[in-house]
Amino acid sequence: MALTNCDTRIGIVYTSVSGNTKDLAECLKTGFLQCGLSPILGEARGFPFEKLKDFDAIIIATYTWGNGEIPGSMRPVYEAFEQQNLKNIVTGIAGTGDRFYPNFCGAVDVFRDMLYVRTTLAASLKVELAPQDSDFPRCIRFVESILKRLGQ
Template sequence: MASARIVYASMTGNNEEIAGIIEEAFEDLNVDVTTTEVSQAMASDFLDVDICVAVMYTYSNVGEGELPDEALDFYEELQELDLTGKVYGSAGSGDRFYDDFATSVDDFDKAFAKTGATKGADNVKIDLAADGEDIEHLEAFTKALVDKQASL
């Protein structure tokens, strides 16, 4: 059985909900999944699973979009790992009001790419809370990750 870990940061609850949707989709696909809030996780936790997922918000109060403060250490540690042979995906909620809409999703995508892991699905960026169509995209994202992992 494949295994997955979802690490998320959520200020408003939107990303916690997104992580939950992905978690449920993994469970429906018979993947053993663990979901952890980023302040309670270590990047090295990804060494113990087949599929690695980050669900992050972008802090957009002033200036350019920034990573969540609580995710900074995790983000730095992630880039030092060797995740060759693992599949990753990046998703998150943002607010289209800001020019830097959900840029943390892209930042984590680039960090994962540095680890040697294989990108398993296109990034998913959701405007605020996930609705019906967003849920379908998250389910397709999760299935793509599982399919990619099975093909390695």
């Protein structure tokens, strides 16, 4: 992988209850690190939403609640993107879920649809339960899609 501009600011915001989505967010962070970037990784409840415009790219990692809904802890993230003019921000949405439920990773779909309209959406990724070794190449492709959209 080619080295990228070290001045590129990437944020990864996540929420996790079981640790699966945190593991996915860390897998994505590792992908960016392998490309020469150092993303800021943070939980949704402490993320600086007032500074979203300071980032070149934001990655959202979430689990799905209930019947395909965004978890309560991700509501402020969703609303921040709805309320700010962030069309120039490159985004990606990733999530974990269980195929047992009829709306597998439904929160990813809800975020994807909003981000497509409100930002420059570059990638989405759904992972069954927890990331496995076989998911790492998918995480790398996700990262490459973000970098391509950033022109790197």
